[in-house]
Amino acid sequence: MESLDDIIAAHAGREGPLLPILHDVQARFGEVSEHAIRAIANALNLTRAEVHGVVSFYHDFHEVADPRPxxxxxxxxxxxxxxxxxxxxxxxxxxxxxxxxxxxxxxxxxxxxxxxxxxxxxxxxxxxxxxxxxxxx
Ligand code: FES
Structure with a gap:
């Protein structure tokens, strides 16, 4: 099973990796948690506010998993x-x-x-x- 670190590593060398990472994290965990935001920000040399801003802008990303269909x-x-x-x-x-x-x-x-x-x-x-x-x- 793919870990957060695996997902980040799979995209980190690409151009514009933030959205692909967020999509994969959302698909894998059902959420982009504060922990994930911190790890992604560190890996991409972004601030947590920058990553959080993207997560909160797009409706496809959720900071807390919603189990409903x-x-x-x-x-x-x-x-x-x-x-x-x-x-x-x-x-x-x-x-x-x-x-x-x-x-x-x-x-x-x-x-x-x-x-x-x-x-x-x-x-x-x-x-x-x-x-x-x-x-x-
Ligand atoms: S308006 Fe194009 S599918 Fe609904």
Whole structure:
């Protein structure tokens, strides 16, 4: 299993290593912890504030792991035109699935679309979205 040091070492010699390191740390540990921020900053000769600023800027990075499954719902223009806002308004607020907004999944003609567990789900309606949420929870 890849350690934090392994991840940093794998990218440290590359140009612009910070984002690839953060993505790999997030994928491996489910979070970019304060400990990881400190180690990354030391390895890349950055301040902790610089690394923390990047972590807090991007929604894909979390300082504390959230074990809930994630549904990324496209709320860009084409999906809006196909009714995503009505779907979003009908989402349950039980908190079992973390719903995030994403802007365009590249399948605009078959929206409304969402991504979950690495798969894109197209042509969503209320029933399909509810079934998807149930399958994730
Ligand atoms: S606008 Fe939703 S997939 Fe492009």
């Amino acid at each position: 994630v549904l990324k719902l496209c709320r860009s223009e084409a999906c809006q035109a196909r009714g995503v806002e009505a779907l979003a308004a009908g989402l349950p607020d039980d908190g079992r699935v973390k719903v995030e907004t994403i802007y365009c999944l590249g399948l605009c003609s078959v929206g409304p679309n969402a991504m979950a567990a690495g798969k894109v789900h197209a042509r969503l309606d209320g029933a399909k979205l509810n079934a998807l949420l149930e399958s994730l929870a």
